[in-house]
Amino acid sequence: MAGEGLKPLATGLLLLNFCMCVIVASIGGWAINRAIDHGFVIGPSLELPAHFSPIYFPMGNAATGFFVLFAVIAGVVGGASAIAGLNHIRSWNVNSLPSAASVAIIAWTLILLAMGLACKEIERGFRNARLRTMEAFLIILSATQFLYILAIHGASTIRP
Template sequence: MAGPNDIYVTLTRYIFSEYSSSTTVEVINETRSTVTCLCFFQSSKMTRGRLGKGFMGPLLVADMVVYLIILALASWSLNNYIDGQQSHPHLGGNSATNYMLLMALLAGTTGAVSIIVGLAHFLSWSVSSMAAAISTAAIARAFTGLAFGLAWKEIKLGGRRGKRLQTLEVLIIVSTLIHLLYILLLHAGHFNQKYGPYYGERRPQDIGEGPSHEARKSTGNEPNQPDA
């Protein structure tokens, strides 16, 4: 990646060749300040939040695996319930099972979608992608919380519950904890920048002031034409 000096030299040559001498010095000074600030922002962005990003990668993988298994088990169980096969050796259940399966299916679907958005945020690691990741994660957390409550009610009511139904209950409880950690990690940058981006972070155009209004007005969009 080109450094500030390389970019500055290239822009200086362009300015000398395109603009008149009356505005060259002012434009060069403004350009040098802008290039230095932008390069500093890019460098700080590359090193920012490495600790949080290191935690988020494995957490996303674990959360995705759990949600996909929940989605598979809930789909299979609900399909058997619709077909009237509640007496299946791996199924069983009680009066709370129907509601729990519906919520588990919604939790698995929204959870998998939120992890996909989270992977996009993991790759871009910016404030704009963080907003989408937090929004989808909050929706998935709401459905997962509802499924958790119904799974706990199903466990409390007892009765015969097959191995797959018991596995689904355990995974719903596990996903509730993992997804909560994921949401906390998304917000960790608000407390310490080494954990990731945060709302209110300054954009590159806010760090460097760039060419002043007078310089832009004097240069315009086209180079000055020599007098006839």
């Protein structure tokens, strides 16, 4: 069967991407939890501070809020794409390819968006080690997700 040689490559990339998406979503969840616990406290008069932002994060810089929110979304969608990809790898035929490919491309575009915000955060400077880890994982994940898409599309010559 044509494309059978790409199956181990696609499986390895799928597992790598799933693990990286779980790590990105976990670190993002930590950052959101910390922002909720250490964010602005509204006093008894219920007045918001002068420079209130609903996505204020006590660590990082001005881009951190957007970066973390989009990174969590990208991590969750990337994990969901791994589930659809697992179904495709299990059956490995042209009937399962469209669903796996479409959700992988959606996850990749969200990962690219989060990677762009990571680049902005790197440019702004002043961030902690966990945010730097999440930035690095997203930059690597953008490349490995693209390679995974190429691997499953390279096997599109397979017959049902």
